[in-house]
Amino acid sequence: xxxxxxxxxxxxxxxxxxxxxxxxxxxxxxxxxxxxxxxxxxxxxxxxxxxxxxxxxxxxxxxxxxxxxxxxxxxxxxxxxxxxxxxxxxxxxxxxxxxxxxxxxxxxxxxxxxxxxxxxxxxxxxxxxxxxxxxxxxxxxxxxxxxxxxxxxxxxxxxxxxxxxxxxxxxxxxxxxxxxxxxxxxxxxxxxxxxxxxxxxxxxxxxxxxxxxxxxxxxxxxxxxxxxxxxxxxxxxxxxxxxxxxxxxxxxxxxxxxxxxxxxxxxxxxxxxxxxxxxxxxxxxxxxxxxxxxxxxxxxxxxxxxxxxxxxxxxxxxxxxxxxxxxxxxxxxxxxxxxxxxxxxxxxxxxxxxxxxxxxxxxxxxxxxxxxxxxxxxxxxxxxxxxxxxxxxxxxxxxxxxxxxxxxxxxxxxxxxxxxxxxxxxxxxxxxxxxxxxxxxxxxxxxxxxxxxxxxxxxxxxxxxxxxxxxxxxxxxxxxxxxxxxxxxxxxxxxxx
Amino acid sequence: xxxxxxxxxxxxxxxxxxxxxxxxxxxxxxxxxxxxxxxxxxxxxxxxxxxxxxxxxxxxxxxxxxxxxxxxxxxxxxxxxxxxxxxxxxxxxxxxxxxxxxxxxxxxxxxxxxxxxxxxxxxxxxxxxxxxxxxxxxxxxxxxxxxxxxxxxxxxxxxxxxxxxxxxxxxxxxxxxxxxxxxxxxxxxxxxxxxxxxxxxxxxxxxxxxxxxxxxxxxxxxxxxxxxxxxxxxxxxxxxxxxxxxxxxxxxxxxxxxxxxxxxxxxxxxxxxxxxxxxxxxxxxxxxxxxxxxxxxxxxxxxxxxxxxxxxxxxxxxxxxxxxxxxxxxxxxxxxxxxxxxxxxxxxxxxxxxxxxxxxxxxxxxxxxxxxxxxxxxxxxxxxxxxxxxxxxxxxxxxxxxxxxxxxxxxxxxxxxxxxxxxxxxxxxxxxxxxxxxxxxxxxxxxxxxxxxxxxxxxxxxxxxxxxxxxxxxxxxxxxxxxxxxxxxxxxxxxxx
Numbered sequence: 003x004x005x006x007x008x009x010x011x012x013x014x015x016x017x018x019x020x021x022x023x024x025x026x027x028x029x030x031x032x033x034x035x036x037x038x039x040x041x042x043x044x045x046x047x048x049x050x051x052x053x054x055x056x057x058x059x060x061x062x063x064x065x066x067x068x069x070x071x072x073x074x075x076x077x078x079x080x081x082x083x084x085x086x087x088x089x090x091x092x093x094x095x096x097x098x099x100x101x102x103x104x105x106x107x108x109x110x111x112x113x114x115x116x117x118x119x120x121x122x123x124x125x126x127x128x129x130x131x132x133x134x135x136x137x138x139x140x141x142x143x144x145x146x147x148x149x150x151x152x153x154x155x156x157x158x159x160x161x162x163x164x165x166x167x168x169x170x171x172x173x174x175x176x177x178x179x180x181x182x183x184x185x186x187x188x189x190x191x192x193x194x195x196x197x198x199x200x201x202x203x204x205x206x207x208x209x210x211x212x213x214x215x216x217x218x219x220x221x222x223x224x225x226x227x228x229x230x231x232x233x234x235x236x237x238x239x240x241x242x243x244x245x246x247x248x249x250x251x252x253x254x255x256x257x258x259x260x261x262x263x264x265x266x267x268x269x270x271x272x273x274x275x276x277x278x279x280x281x282x283x284x285x286x287x288x289x290x291x292x293x294x295x296x297x298x299x300x301x302x303x304x305x306x307x308x309x310x311x312x313x314x315x316x317x318x319x320x321x322x323x324x325x326x327x328x329x330x331x332x333x334x335x336x337x338x339x340x341x342x343x344x345x346x347x348x349x350x351x352x353x354x355x356x357x358x359x360x361x362x363x364x365x366x367x368x369x370x371x372x373x374x375x376x377x378x379x380x381x382x383x384x385x386x387x388x389x390x391x392x393x394x395x396x397x398x399x400x401x402x403x404x405x406x407x408x409x410x411x412x413x414x415x416x417x418x419x420x421x422x423x424x425x426x427x428x429x430x431x432x433x434x435x436x437x438x439x440x441x442x443x444x445x446x447x448x449x450x451x452x453x454x455x456x457x458x459x460x461x462x463x464x465x466x467x468x469x470x471x472x473x474x475x476x477x478x479x480x481x482x483x484x485x486x487x488x489x490x491x492x493x494x495x496x497x498x499x
Numbered sequence: 500x501x502x503x504x505x506x507x508x509x510x511x512x513x514x515x516x517x518x519x520x521x522x523x524x525x526x527x528x529x530x531x532x533x534x535x536x537x538x539x540x541x542x543x544x545x546x547x548x549x550x551x552x553x554x555x556x557x558x559x560x561x562x563x564x565x566x567x568x569x570x571x572x573x574x575x576x577x578x579x580x581x582x583x584x585x586x587x588x589x590x591x592x593x594x595x596x597x598x599x600x601x602x603x604x605x606x607x608x609x610x611x612x613x614x615x616x617x618x619x620x621x622x623x624x625x626x627x628x629x630x631x632x633x634x635x636x637x638x639x640x641x642x643x644x645x646x647x648x649x650x651x652x653x654x655x656x657x658x659x660x661x662x663x664x665x666x667x668x669x670x671x672x673x674x675x676x677x678x679x680x681x682x683x684x685x686x687x688x689x690x691x692x693x694x695x696x697x698x699x700x701x702x703x704x705x706x707x708x709x710x711x712x713x714x715x716x717x718x719x720x721x722x723x724x725x726x727x728x729x730x731x732x733x734x735x736x737x738x739x740x741x742x743x744x745x746x747x748x749x750x751x752x753x754x755x756x757x758x759x760x761x762x763x764x765x766x767x768x769x770x771x772x773x774x775x776x777x778x779x780x781x782x783x784x785x786x787x788x789x790x791x792x793x794x795x796x797x798x799x800x801x802x803x804x805x806x807x808x809x810x811x812x813x814x815x816x817x818x819x820x821x822x823x824x825x826x827x828x829x830x831x832x833x834x835x836x837x838x839x840x841x842x843x844x845x846x847x848x849x850x851x852x853x854x855x856x857x858x859x860x861x862x863x864x865x866x867x868x869x870x871x872x873x874x875x876x877x878x879x880x881x882x883x884x885x886x887x888x889x890x891x892x893x894x895x896x897x898x899x900x901x902x903x904x905x906x907x908x909x910x911x912x913x914x915x916x917x918x919x920x921x922x923x924x925x926x927x928x929x930x931x932x933x934x935x936x937x938x939x940x941x942x943x944x945x946x947x948x949x950x951x952x953x954x955x956x957x958x959x960x961x962x963x964x965x966x967x968x969x970x971x972x973x974x975x976x977x978x979x980x981x982x983x984x985x986x987x988x989x990x991x992x993x994x995x996x
Contacts, residue, residue, distance in 0.1 A: 007528075007529075023520070026511055206734035233570065
């Protein structure tokens with residue numbers, strides 16, 4: 003049963019299971035108590051802290067255990083911001099941080115009126131140290147950067163950004179949730195967070211490291227435990243299991259990272275060969291060894307996930323149709339890449355090669371099956387043609403379907419008058435239709451557009467904003483721009499070949 | 500190895516262990532995911548929620564799992580206060596709440612400028628519904644009351660207080676951490692919190708129930724999990740174990756509460772017979788079945804705990820010398836009872852009778868051993884006499900040792916002039932001496948005070964403020980009052996018999 007979603011939660015490592023069971027016997031008492039059961043618990047806690055600190059690359063007294071990675075991020079961001087309140091209340095974060103960081107940033111804005119500066123990423127999802135250099139202001143209290151992206155696997159230049167931050171006197175919090183199992187985070191970071199269930203440890207344990215000398219003022223109600231940085235009774239058996247499994251995972255990391263990287267390379271290479279119209283996203287070189295993400299044009303992400311699940315493959319997706327908010331993943335948006343039919347494969351330690359091969363075997367059929375159900379056009383001799391399908395087509399007209407802003411307003415970017423006006427101007431009404439329909443409808447009519455002519459797609463699905471430009475990029479056509487329309491947005495595409 | 504500190508953390512119930520191990524196999528994936536491992540996790544989570552809600556007496560959609568009882572309290576207090584921000588920002592709490600409630604109240608005061616009204620308790624540690632009626636104001640947003648006290652076992656009149664709160668339109672949050680294993684909380688409470696490791700469940704799980712219709716605005720960064728009330732990846736194996744063990748513990752509760760209540764009755768009756776100068780504290784009738792607390796005059800709490808530990812008994816204490824802040828427990832202070840030599844015995848389920856009997860066998864010798872080391876006076880024929888001891892005596896003089904405020908200022912309460920002045924006025928300098936020395940020194944010289952005369956004890960140890968009046972109460976002597984002194988406080992006692 004191939005589970006390919008380690009980046010959500012890794013299966014429990016055998017060492018974690020053993021350590022947890024052993025610690026249940028000796029680690030249930032309150033480590034703050036002085037009697038023997040308390041002393042036994044304290045010993046376990048102290049040695050777990052030493053082991054985890056060793057793996058993080060900090061001193062034991064710089065590290066506390068939190069109930070989750072999310073708690074570590076929330077407490078770390080709030081405490082670091084409060085510790086530097088005198089400097090200012092500006093926070094710099096990359097556009098592709100984990101939602102726990104972005105939610106902490108939003109809470110900071112809402113509660114204190116602090117400002118948040120978002121550092122952009124390139125098409126691989128990677129920030130630059132120059133980006134941080136620009137984002138830091140005299141009133142910046144804290145900068146945050148993930149060690150590697152959780153959706154596309156891109157490794158961030160943490161050491162370079164840490165240098166910029168250090169030279170500007172701004173502490174850097176690194177969210178190492180996706181990478182800590184693979185190795186320590188290099189560079190002069192100030193705070194670091196992580197989550198045990200991402201490396202095969204148990205749920206219920208996060209790490210928060212705060213380097214000596216970093217101003218830190220814990221927020222929320224006071225509590226004596228964990229240096230006042232993580233309230234509540236410690237979950238000692240889980241903490242012990244987290245530390246033990248981190249050590250165990252690290253011992254396997256060198257060999258497994260080579261092996262899994264080869265399997266991921268196989269997916270990166272073979273999927274675009276086996277499946278038409280696929281975009282593999284994320285940095286091809288500087289990336290996590292076990293994670294690869296690709297998006298399939300004209301594919302409903304939820305339908306594909308369902309098909310993969312029926313074929314026994316558990317994967318994740320950043321497509322809008324798989325999110326409760328019906329918006330594409332903020333990571334894919336920030337990268338400006340295709341979001342429809344998005345699939346993230348993240349291999350757990352020990353994934354057999356045969357499972358990856360079987361995935362490559364079944365994927366093409368599943369994708370084409372989903373496409374067929376949506377009546378997707380098949381690329382043939384440079385021209386798009388509609389395949390027979392069961393999904394009703396959107397309304398298409400040679401004239402604008404609306405007499406409102408769509409027909410009257412000028413296209414915001416690029417010339418669209420004169421010759422172009424006369425050579426053809428189709429309008430596709432995909433209002434009320436969800437991803438991937440708007441792009442499918444665009445493709446269906448595109449064959450009828452003369453070179454130099456335009457198609458306008460009316461859509462109110464959030465994913466269209468990302469996926470129509472991405473389609474143009476993939477197809478080598480010109481994305482002219484968007485403008486507001488009556489009940490949605492008008493996206494204009496010009497055929498250039 | 501008798502572990503008598505269930506109120507700190509109960510040993511893991513066998514059902515919790517079994518459920519935890521089973522859930523480790525099926526409950527490690529993200530319950531928000533749609534693939535089979537996620538669906539399996541979701542099923543476990545849903546059924547744990549139903550079981551826990553059933554035990555709490557609420558609907559499953561009213562209950563969320565938090566990482567600890569402390570998190571439940573912090574989130575519950577903050578969310579309920581924010582939900583009723585328009586009404587006002589006043590919070591009413593009893594004086595004997597768990598520190599998590601008091602810390603949440605202090606954080607509310609500090610962060611929002613909200614006011615906190617403390618409801619007093621009687622000498623048994625019990626609030627009255629009248630006390631809450633008086634405390635509630637038009638701007639009271641929330642009231643908090645524990646179901647039973649964690650240090651002295653006194654059950655609170657929750658149903659009566661809930662009625663008062665309901666009639667005044669104020670929601671009541673009940674901290675049921677100590678009682679939930681014994682049964683549901685009666686009465687029309689609005690919010691309820693609990694902690695699994697207190698009933699034999701695993702660490703890492705708290706409960707927060709918020710009744711439908713209660714205004715609640717979760718604070719802190721947003722998170723989709725647990726109805727937005729408890730951020731972070733759920734600790735599913737622990738949640739499953741918590742729910743299963745709560746059910747198991749409840750099945751044993753009726754029989755065990757009768758059995759343990761008899762054992763606790765034995766301690767309540769026998770300890771004062773076996774050990775001189777002991778005060779058993781807490782309500783003698785309306786109390787938790789498994790918990791009893793007593794204080795031993797002239798005894799250093801830490802020394803006694805150490806001796807009990809050497810004799811294999813693990814107990815807890817509210818004495819100042821066993822706290823990191825060197826102040827006596829706020830519960831004992833609010834009750835106005837003796838804090839020195841304080842011992843809390845809380846029996847886990849299944850505690851054998853023989854262990855309690857052995858405790859009663861060894862306790863008298865251990866207490867008298869500690870007393871001897873401190874040179875404690877032995878009560879003989881109505882007169883206190885100093886036993887030979889190894890601890891140096893405090894300075895005693897017939898005149899005030901200080902010419903500062905102690906000698907010049909009048910005693911604040913009670914007449915102390917005329918006849919009394921001439922009949923004897925000893926001053927004991929116990930400055931810099933910690934509990935129980937100030938009371939021991941008082942007792943040593945008391946035999947030399949003529950009836951009607953006074954002794955002034957100079958002390959800077961916080962415990963003296965509680966223990967000197969308590970000594971007077973136990974000895975039937977008059978506590979005249981206190982006044983500021985040069986480096987501490989002058990406590991004045993008059994001999995009346």
